[in-house]
Amino acid sequence: xxxxxxxxxxxxxxxxxxxxxxxxxxxxxxxxxxxxxxxxxxxxxxxxxxxxxxxxxxxxxxxxxxxxxxxxxxxxxxxxxxxxxxxxxxxxxxxxxxxxxxxxxxxxxxxxxxxxxxxxxxxxxxxxxxxxxxxxxxxxxxxxxxxxxxxxxxxxxxxxxxxxxxxxxxxxxxxxxxxxxxxxxxxxxxxxxxxxxxxxxxxxxxxxxxxxxxxxxxxxxxxxxxxxxxxxxxxxxxxxxxxxxxxxxxxxxxxxxxxxxxxxxxxxxxxxxxxxxxxxxxxxxxxxxxxxxxxxxxxxxxxxxxxxxxxxxxxxxxxxxxxxxxxxxxxxxxxxxxxxxxxxxxxxxxxxxxxxxxxxxxxxxxxxxxxxxxxxxxxxxxxxxxxxxxxxxxxxxxxxxxxxxxxx
Amino acid sequence: xxxxxxxxxxxxxxxxxxxxxxxxxxxxxxxxxxxxxxxxxxxxxxxxxxxxxxxxxxxxxxxxxxxxxxxxxxxxxxxxxxxxxxxxxxxxxxxxxxxxxxxxxxxxxxxxxxxxxxxxxxxxxxxxxxxxxxxxxxxxxxxxxxxxxxxxxxxxxxxxxxxxxxxxxxxxxxxxxxxxxxxxxxxxxxxxxxxxxxxxxxxxxxxxxxxxxxxxxxxxxxxxxxxxxxxxxxxxxxxxxxxxxxxxxxxxxxxxxxxxxxxxxxxxxxxxxxxxxxxxxxxxxxxxxxxxxxxxxxxxxxxxxxxxxxxxxxxxxxxxxxxxxxxxxxxxxxxxxxxxxxxxxxxxxxxxxxxxxxxxxxxxxxxxxxxxxxxxxxxxxxxxxxxxxxxxxxxxxxxxxxxxxxxx
Numbered sequence: 001x002x003x004x005x006x007x008x009x010x011x012x013x014x015x016x017x018x019x020x021x022x023x024x025x026x027x028x029x030x031x032x033x034x035x036x037x038x039x040x041x042x043x044x045x046x047x048x049x050x051x052x053x054x055x056x057x058x059x060x061x062x063x064x065x066x067x068x069x070x071x072x073x074x075x076x077x078x079x080x081x082x083x084x085x086x087x088x089x090x091x092x093x094x095x096x097x098x099x100x101x102x103x104x105x106x107x108x109x110x111x112x113x114x115x116x117x118x119x120x121x122x123x124x125x126x127x128x129x130x131x132x133x134x135x136x137x138x139x140x141x142x143x144x145x146x147x148x149x150x151x152x153x154x155x156x157x158x159x160x161x162x163x164x165x166x167x168x169x170x171x172x173x174x175x176x177x178x179x180x181x182x183x184x185x186x187x188x189x190x191x192x193x194x195x196x197x198x199x200x201x202x203x204x205x206x207x208x209x210x211x212x213x214x215x216x217x218x219x220x221x222x223x224x225x226x227x228x229x230x231x232x233x234x235x236x237x238x239x240x241x242x243x244x245x246x247x248x249x250x251x252x253x254x255x256x257x258x259x260x261x262x263x264x265x266x267x268x269x270x271x272x273x274x275x276x277x278x279x280x281x282x283x284x285x286x287x288x289x290x291x292x293x294x295x296x297x298x299x300x301x302x303x304x305x306x307x308x309x310x311x312x313x314x315x316x317x318x319x320x321x322x323x324x325x326x327x328x329x330x331x332x333x334x335x336x337x338x339x340x341x342x343x344x345x346x347x348x349x350x351x352x353x354x355x356x357x358x359x360x361x362x363x364x365x366x367x368x369x370x371x372x373x374x375x376x377x378x379x380x381x382x383x384x385x386x387x388x389x390x391x392x393x394x395x396x397x398x399x400x401x402x403x404x405x406x407x408x
Numbered sequence: 409x410x411x412x413x414x415x416x417x418x419x420x421x422x423x424x425x426x427x428x429x430x431x432x433x434x435x436x437x438x439x440x441x442x443x444x445x446x447x448x449x450x451x452x453x454x455x456x457x458x459x460x461x462x463x464x465x466x467x468x469x470x471x472x473x474x475x476x477x478x479x480x481x482x483x484x485x486x487x488x489x490x491x492x493x494x495x496x497x498x499x500x501x502x503x504x505x506x507x508x509x510x511x512x513x514x515x516x517x518x519x520x521x522x523x524x525x526x527x528x529x530x531x532x533x534x535x536x537x538x539x540x541x542x543x544x545x546x547x548x549x550x551x552x553x554x555x556x557x558x559x560x561x562x563x564x565x566x567x568x569x570x571x572x573x574x575x576x577x578x579x580x581x582x583x584x585x586x587x588x589x590x591x592x593x594x595x596x597x598x599x600x601x602x603x604x605x606x607x608x609x610x611x612x613x614x615x616x617x618x619x620x621x622x623x624x625x626x627x628x629x630x631x632x633x634x635x636x637x638x639x640x641x642x643x644x645x646x647x648x649x650x651x652x653x654x655x656x657x658x659x660x661x662x663x664x665x666x667x668x669x670x671x672x673x674x675x676x677x678x679x680x681x682x683x684x685x686x687x688x689x690x691x692x693x694x695x696x697x698x699x700x701x702x703x704x705x706x707x708x709x710x711x712x713x714x715x716x717x718x719x720x721x722x723x724x725x726x727x728x729x730x731x732x733x734x735x736x737x738x739x740x741x742x743x744x745x746x747x748x749x750x751x752x753x754x755x756x757x758x759x760x761x762x763x764x765x766x767x768x769x770x771x772x773x774x775x776x777x778x779x780x781x782x783x784x785x786x787x788x789x790x791x792x793x794x795x796x797x798x799x800x801x802x803x804x805x806x807x808x809x810x811x812x813x814x815x816x
Contacts, residue, residue: 014459014462018463051482051486052485052486052489054422055422055426055486055489055490056490056492059489060488060489060492063485063486063488066481066484067485070481070482073481074459074475077460077472077474077475078459078460078471081464081467081471081472082463084471091470092471094551097550097551
């Protein structure tokens, strides 16, 4: 049993939907049971949101979900028609009809449960089931949406509920790359990547898959495969949940990067228990998400405290820190910089190999790139550098870790 | 409690939806409870049908309903947002969310029941309820549509379920006229018309209201009012179910006409029992609807049998009659004419007034217009004439029955 998810560009016109029909028909003819999850036709969601904003400056979330969820509903009907025209049996379901039950957090709902019985019955009757991605229904019958990119999550959640053999995510790229090929032409498609690596790659700005869908897949042990919907052949990238399934034994899988962040440092903070909360509490109360957090050991009873926030929230965060936090905690001053970039090397091989960090730092030093912040996890090392060195840093790291070479 | 139904042109753009907001707000401020039923934005249903036809030459009815029902779903969300932006409480419902339960005849479903409890609760909480017209849900949870013009039916059905005081149908005309004002400039808006008259007017080609919604309103004694959505003031036309509520005591309410029909005559038919069924049975088996049927008494054991069909089905009906019916019943020959028009005078006053028919026939005769067929009911007289005399006939009848004058 295979779940296939097609994004907006893959179903962007009747012609493209017919391409999807041909691909689904191919898998069906190979004897698979197939459930197809689709997004709205590309541009449609934005068109609907624009209409909503003409009616209400800040559209009511429940009513916005009512309007926006029609996008996928159109696609499921059209795709089912196309499958029937090709002589196949097909049936469409909205999220509410499947009963993809979510909480009531309109525009960013979370899936609570999926009733898979109807789908199972249809599959047993040789029917291709077509499900609207991105949407569900709360316990009161209100239509909800999962937020942008939520169709991936729908695909994975259905794969988990049905215990499908594989969840194929069709997109406009043909897999996950060692880094962004637009920045490094030598970037290479990975045949496999582990979930942990994918999570780090996704959270660090690699836009192939929505982060939540990867978490979901990892949690429910769903095999994910990223494929191009515009190429007939190609095996894409398989995202595995067991390291020994990963055939490529490279130490580093890829270089991720992100230029959406800004850095803030609170200087001369008294080095005492509870200080981190006193600094970050007011920031998070203002709904500003904090990413990297660095605090070094103190000298003479005071320390510097640094963290990164999204660039859009930089000035908001600076205001809070200067006007509320600095006088309250008695810090010396608050400095910030929104011309930074974060670069990370990611790979499960790091666990068993020493020297990755020093190789990374040496490579950057040889190019005269100063490292402003460092943060590590078990499978990644991230550094913050001046934004203007981003491209250079990614290229030299990609080469230093032999990512342009097929691994042995 | 007032139910207001707005058609596609009335909600054709965000600007027009804002006009609807203003009108609804006005009624709300007068202390009414208001339920609003809306159609898809004008052009949207046709756009969706065109997309469907690109996928499948004859779109699957279930999937077509899935696609087409999104049109109203967008409008209810947008209107609710607009009402909220105006500071009012509002909540939208799809047909399935109300639970407008229909049979499973996709694209032409009939309403079986309406669960009005949620709407009542909302109204009690001062909420304006916005319902998607034209759609429902069958007992298996499939989305159904009521067929073109079905939004009127939704409005009337909800008015009946809630026992509303009035169901207001907003449209692009400001009421029901004595005849089509494009044909007779002196045509006058009627302040009231009875359901029976409206039924005759609607079935005879007056396109103001969908026939089924009028039947529905008559059955459940729902007071209907037709109003223009583009005029601030104006009382429209009230469709009453009791003749004594009709304030205007005119004998004739209007002149209806129809040029969509064709006439067929089977000549020299043996005048014996069962002959009508032998002629019309094969026609109706081919799904050809028959309208007027005329059979005169026979002469010398044989008679002529005439009827009208829709002009689009003329050649199909002629084929059946010539090839199957004529040899079978032993008729002399079959002749047809698709250049005809039907003109009818309609009015409950006919019941108590003699001489209407003779006045009609004399008026036509004075203009040299030959009457080809005559058919009468208790409140209407219809004649079939040569199509080329249609405009002339309508104009002279309108004048002869003083329809250009306000009644006393």
